[in-house]
Amino acid sequence: MDSDYGIPRELSAVQKLRSQYQPELPPCLQGATVRVEFGDTTTSLDPTDAHTIGRYFPHTYGQPLAHFLRATAKVPGAQVITEHPPFRVGVVFCGRQSPGGHNVIWGLLNALQVHNPKSTLLGFLGGSEGLFAQKTLEITDEILATYKNQGGYDLLGRTKDQIRTVEQVNATLTACKDLKLDGLVIIGGVTSNTDAAQLAETFAEAKCQTKVVGVPVTLNGDLKNQFVEANVGFDTICKVNSQLISNVCTDALSAEKYYYFIRLMGRKASHVALECTLQSHPNLVILGEEVAASKLTLFDITTQICDAVEARAAQDKNHGVILLPEGLIESIPEVYALLKEIHGLHRQGVSADRISSQLSPWASALFEFLPPFIKKQVLLLPESDDSAQLSQIETENSWHIL
Amino acid sequence: MDSDYGIPRELSAVQKLRSQYQPELPPCLQGATVRVEFGDTTTSLDPTDAHTIGRYFPHTYGQPLAHFLRATAKVPGAQVITEHPPFRVGVVFCGRQSPGGHNVIWGLLNALQVHNPKSTLLGFLGGSEGLFAQKTLEITDEILATYKNQGGYDLLGRTKDQIRTVEQVNATLTACKDLKLDGLVIIGGVTSNTDAAQLAETFAEAKCQTKVVGVPVTLNGDLKNQFVEANVGFDTICKVNSQLISNVCTDALSAEKYYYFIRLMGRKASHVALECTLQSHPNLVILGEEVAASKLTLFDITTQICDAVEARAAQDKNHGVILLPEGLIESIPEVYALLKEIHGLHRQGVSADRISSQLSPWASALFEFLPPFIKKQVLLLPESDDSAQLSQIETENSWHIL
Numbered sequence: 001m002d003s004d005y006g007i008p009r010e011l012s013a014v015q016k017l018r019s020q021y022q023p024e025l026p027p028c029l030q031g032a033t034v035r036v037e038f039g040d041t042t043t044s045l046d047p048t049d050a051h052t053i054g055r056y057f058p059h060t061y062g063q064p065l066a067h068f069l070r071a072t073a074k075v076p077g078a079q080v081i082t083e084h085p086p087f088r089v090g091v092v093f094c095g096r097q098s099p100g101g102h103n104v105i106w107g108l109l110n111a112l113q114v115h116n117p118k119s120t121l122l123g124f125l126g127g128s129e130g131l132f133a134q135k136t137l138e139i140t141d142e143i144l145a146t147y148k149n150q151g152g153y154d155l156l157g158r159t160k161d162q163i164r165t166v167e168q169v170n171a172t173l174t175a176c177k178d179l180k181l182d183g184l185v186i187i188g189g190v191t192s193n194t195d196a197a198q199l200a201e202t203f204a205e206a207k208c209q210t211k212v213v214g215v216p217v218t219l220n221g222d223l224k225n226q227f228v229e230a231n232v233g234f235d236t237i238c239k240v241n242s243q244l245i246s247n248v249c250t251d252a253l254s255a256e257k258y259y260y261f262i263r264l265m266g267r268k269a270s271h272v273a274l275e276c277t278l279q280s281h282p283n284l285v286i287l288g289e290e291v292a293a294s295k296l297t298l299f300d301i302t303t304q305i306c307d308a309v310e311a312r313a314a315q316d317k318n319h320g321v322i323l324l325p326e327g328l329i330e331s332i333p334e335v336y337a338l339l340k341e342i343h344g345l346h347r348q349g350v351s352a353d354r355i356s357s358q359l360s361p362w363a364s365a366l367f368e369f370l371p372p373f374i375k376k377q378v379l380l381l382p383e384s385d386d387s388a389q390l391s392q393i394e395t396e397n398s399w400h401i402l
Numbered sequence: 403m404d405s406d407y408g409i410p411r412e413l414s415a416v417q418k419l420r421s422q423y424q425p426e427l428p429p430c431l432q433g434a435t436v437r438v439e440f441g442d443t444t445t446s447l448d449p450t451d452a453h454t455i456g457r458y459f460p461h462t463y464g465q466p467l468a469h470f471l472r473a474t475a476k477v478p479g480a481q482v483i484t485e486h487p488p489f490r491v492g493v494v495f496c497g498r499q500s501p502g503g504h505n506v507i508w509g510l511l512n513a514l515q516v517h518n519p520k521s522t523l524l525g526f527l528g529g530s531e532g533l534f535a536q537k538t539l540e541i542t543d544e545i546l547a548t549y550k551n552q553g554g555y556d557l558l559g560r561t562k563d564q565i566r567t568v569e570q571v572n573a574t575l576t577a578c579k580d581l582k583l584d585g586l587v588i589i590g591g592v593t594s595n596t597d598a599a600q601l602a603e604t605f606a607e608a609k610c611q612t613k614v615v616g617v618p619v620t621l622n623g624d625l626k627n628q629f630v631e632a633n634v635g636f637d638t639i640c641k642v643n644s645q646l647i648s649n650v651c652t653d654a655l656s657a658e659k660y661y662y663f664i665r666l667m668g669r670k671a672s673h674v675a676l677e678c679t680l681q682s683h684p685n686l687v688i689l690g691e692e693v694a695a696s697k698l699t700l701f702d703i704t705t706q707i708c709d710a711v712e713a714r715a716a717q718d719k720n721h722g723v724i725l726l727p728e729g730l731i732e733s734i735p736e737v738y739a740l741l742k743e744i745h746g747l748h749r750q751g752v753s754a755d756r757i758s759s760q761l762s763p764w765a766s767a768l769f770e771f772l773p774p775f776i777k778k779q780v781l782l783l784p785e786s787d788d789s790a791q792l793s794q795i796e797t798e799n800s801w802h803i804l
Contacts, residue, residue, distance in 0.1 A: 093656075096657070097652070097653055097656040097657065126658070150652075151649065151652055152652035152653065152655060152656045153656035153657075154652060154655035154656045157655075157656060157658050158656055158657065158658075159658070159659070247553065250499070250552075250553055250554035250556060251499055251554065253554060253556035253559075254495075254499040254554045254555035254556045254559060254560055255498070255499065255555075255560060256528070256559050256560075256561070257561070
């Protein structure tokens with residue numbers, strides 16, 4: 001292991017084989033000619049939010065959606081761009097690593113080179129900290145050689161996932177101006193893409209020439225909608241997890257005496273848990289969205305699990321595998337309310353050891369009911385997006401004890 | 403998931419591909435002719451044990467070693483066996499699953515069929531419990547079809563790993579006689595192979611016709627010596643673990659702010675940790691054998707780890723991956739002595755909550771020094787081989803806290 005950025009490294013046999021894979025570009029992104037049709041204006045997912053979002057993003061909300069077209073598409077009025085000036089683009093990894101990060105950079109370099117060989121791609125070293133400090137590495141095909149199709153963010157590294165405070169935003173603005181960037185590409189999850197949207201608005205307001213682009217790459221699999229079929233990394237994450245879950249299923253079947261509880265990443269979304277369920281066929285999965293929609297309580301979920309265990313026992317099967325998304329804990333109404341109270345007290349500056357004494361009577365009753373290690377974990381400071389530190393809450397161990 | 407034994411099952415694309423692999427037999431096991439040379443008598447690893455072992459195994463200790471020869475070997479005096487009567491053989495999975503278990507059964511069936519198509523292979527259902535209760539499934543090529551080259555012990559299942567008490571040994575003797583077995587093959591690790599050796603002695607004494615054979619298949623990788631190059635499963639275990647460790651290394655390199663402590667199976671032996679180190683190149687590994695040989699204390703090991711962290715920090719690398727074999731905890735002299743005291747008190751019938759008050763002053767001092775969760779874990783009842791419940795002791799979390 002070595003943390004020198006962008007140095008060529010020795011690849012294992014399987015890594016070499018993997019590096020030879022040539023991902024296929026969608027037809028609309030092939031070649032040097034860009035065909036684009038501008039369509040309806042952007043809207044909010046929930047129409048009742050439109051007004052608020054419009055007010056917070058006056059320069060960027062409501063712009064027309066850009067549809068990129070394949071060469072064979074016949075769309076009257078589509079813009080056809082064949083001449084591309086040389087671009088200077090910066091790219092930064094924000095937040096936790098997810099599969100496919102290095103390939104986003106590869107695709108970016110490839111597109112820039114195809115459009116104009118004089119274009120430049122600068123990678124920021126050490127994530128957002130490198131962006132603020134203007135630490136860059138010019139990305140070339142040689143540098144990418146041993147990182148193509150390889151996991152991790154170690155080509156450039158990453159630090160904090162936030163570009164949010166006035167200092168951070170100003171440092172970013174200064175970096176983009178100093179480096180004369182035409183574009184800034186932020187590779188990250190929900191938090192980073194939210195920051196990217198805010199940054200685009202701020203840049204537009206400041207009449208900064210740098211266009212901000214967010215690329216949805218996240219291990220949580222929670223960035224998808226009508227326009228984003230799945231985020232980068234989702235496929236690999238589900239396959240790798242499904243392989244491990246399947247191994248655990250085989251162990252459960254062999255030993256015939258264990259119930260395995262497996263917690264999967266995903267924050268508020270249970271997409272990873274659902275896809276892994278379809279791929280690996282565990283005995284039970286509790287989906288956060290269903291729990292939230294049906295307002296299932298801790299007691300309801302416990303009953304569901306116990307019923308499943310009982311039904312299997314009646315068939316003489318005293319073993320099984322149960323998947324739980326990490327966001328489940330926040331989907332349970334009473335736990336969500338408890339977490340909200342705790343985070344509210346955090347914001348008021350109440351220290352962790354004094355929080356339990358300041359909870360409302362019902363929240364306190366639930367808190368006291370929880371096993372000691374979960375108590376400690378729900379008292380942790382919330383994440384930068386105000387959700388609980390889900391990766392630190394051992395939901396999978398709770399039902400062992402309840 | 404379904405626990406009906408031996409039923410054909412649906413394989414995924416990768417499982418189908420895997421099932422087509424044809425393992426190569428060593429030349430000495432190819433064909434229907436068996437060539438065997440009887441050599442020196444068996445001895446004990448440590449010559450000072452020879453007398454004791456000879457006394458406990460009067461019928462089986464000191465028999466000549468059998469060397470199987472390839473067809474081209476010219477060894478005067480070698481026995482050549484071309485006629486094989488039909489055999490009836492039973493096979494049972496004992497102890498925790500390890501890769502390669504199903505293939506041992508495949509190889510066994512194949513050898514029996516090649517030697518005499520009238521031979522029969524009976525699999526005991528549900529491990530040693532099925533052996534005692536004489537629950538069998540006749541193994542055929544059809545039944546094996548979807549289990550070839552596949553992990554797990556789910557073709558037959560497994561339960562407890564012991565064949566040791568008078569009742570268990572007698573039930574086994576009765577089963578072998580009732581089923582007219584010429585051979586009983588026990589697939590398992592250290593405990594099961596110890597039981598197999600004892601069973602062979604008991605059977606010989608009882609003039610039972612059934613030959614007992616132990617096959618070293620264990621996830622701990624701790625069954626190897628001059629005659630056993632590596633146990634079945636070792637290669638797969640090290641490769642699968644190395645892949646996961648390498649992923650963690652990539653994460654450490656990408657985030658550049660975490661130290662990962664990874665605990666690996668292996669009981670008293672650090673073979674798995676060592677092989678994974680060679681394959682995945684973590685920053686540090688602590689080998690149990692070295693700790694025991696150099697009599698390193700908890701303080702020494704902590705100093706070693708801190709020195710490594712400090713040396714890396716001096717190079718501006720505040721991240722890394724450290725491998726710890728699960729047996730490490732028993733290799734540390736003062737912890738070993740503490741565990742011996744605890745297990746001694748267990749044997750005297752002292753309940754777990756009263757053990758800490760009955761420890762010797764120095765053992766008590768060490769015990770009180772340990773973090774609460776480790777305290778709880780070292781108080782667990784020892785395993786059937788009298789070692790601590792290593793899989794339950796979170797050694798990898800200790801150094802976070804120390």
